[in-house]
Amino acid sequence: AQKITQTQPGMFVQEKEAVTLDCTYDTSDPSYGLFWYKQPSSGEMIFLIYQGSYDQQNATEGRYSLNFQKARKSANLVISASQLGDSAMYFCAMRERVSGGYNKLIFGAGTRLAVHP
Amino acid sequence: NAGVMQNPRHLVRRRGQEARLRCSPMKGHSHVYWYRQLPEEGLKFMVYLQKENIIDESGMPKERFSAEFPKEGPSILRIQQVVRGDSAAYFCASSPGGGAADTQYFGPGTRLTVL
Numbered sequence: 001a002q003k004i005t006q007t008q009p010g011m012f013v014q015e016k017e018a019v020t021l022d023c024t025y026d027t028s029d030p031s032y033g034l035f036w037y038k039q040p041s042s043g044e045m046i047f048l049i050y051q052g053s054y055d056q057q058n059a060t061e062g063r064y065s066l067n068f069q070k071a072r073k074s075a076n077l078v079i080s081a082s083q084l085g086d087s088a089m090y091f092c093a094m095r096e097r098v099s100g101g102y103n104k105l106i107f108g109a110g111t112r113l114a115v116h117p
Numbered sequence: 118n119a120g121v122m123q124n125p126r127h128l129v130r131r132r133g134q135e136a137r138l139r140c141s142p143m144k145g146h147s148h149v150y151w152y153r154q155l156p157e158e159g160l161k162f163m164v165y166l167q168k169e170n171i172i173d174e175s176g177m178p179k180e181r182f183s184a185e186f187p188k189e190g191p192s193i194l195r196i197q198q199v200v201r202g203d204s205a206a207y208f209c210a211s212s213p214g215g216g217a218a219d220t221q222y223f224g225p226g227t228r229l230t231v232l
Contacts, residue, residue: 107159
């Protein structure tokens, strides 16, 4: 069965420094996608970044980058130059491909990031 | 360009009452997913719908829960005879298609509290 594991329940980082949030996954499907979402205290889910299993390069979106190591089945999120507004819960998710051709997401338990001034 | 809209944002019900949660997908999106987030946990898939069709309800409890996405109007998640264990945040997501490359965009969620 497909599974997402986030082993860091909480992390803290100093403002302006970089931080890495860990995510490992397990799947036997050669085609899959990995997502990171941010959930601030207000509760909404904000899409950050996507990595497809066949993508040759690591995904980047502004200050977010995804350190994709396929052989190790890890998809860590790197946030550079942390800002106070980055304090939030971060979820790693994997697209579970279903035979009907659609997809549903499997989420990890999340990592709570606190950025200190 | 409005995002996914959900209402109400907060809903309080007493045990035994009914809860109706609404989701309007992004413009141009015809695929809707519902997820539930229990306190301090990640989101869990409940149901996937296209217009007028339930495609996958494998994550939805068999009893008391139902979902619909009519031809006109929002998608509705309905919980009958609510119990305390139904207290959670319920998120709706939409995508333009059901394909593997389609990103799901989430609404702000409805926080259901059962007293």
